[in-house]
Amino acid sequence: MNTIKNITLAVFMLFALLQFVVNAQVDSNFNRGCRPNDQVCDRFNRNAFFQCRRGRFVRFRCPRDQVCINVNVNGRRRVRCVRRRL
Incomplete structure (x- = not known):
């Protein structure tokens, strides 16, 4: 039972780390500033x-x-x- 708990925690931490990296990449791209009226689609x-x-x-x-x-x-x-499109 303890092993399953540890595996679940490790998987959760891995997903949290991946989300942190994605958020950091998005923030770094958007915090550089932009030119007036530039537009870009939301990747997510x-x-x-x-x-x-x-x-x-x-x-x-x-x-x-x-x-x-x-x-x-x-x-x-x-x-x-x-x-x-459908």
Whole structure:
């Protein structure tokens, strides 16, 4: 019984460490600042995107039944919310 508890704890700690690394990567990318009106899709939620406001990314949602796709327009990072394919 104690072995199962230790294995469960180790797996939980591994997932917590992986989430910490992912969060640190996202924070480091977003804390560098951004250019006005830069946009980028949320990597973890296809229904959301970030838009640059006052040098920081702010999260927004796509309309219902639509997903975000990244688009490059004249060298600027932009997004489009498009109808989800079934």
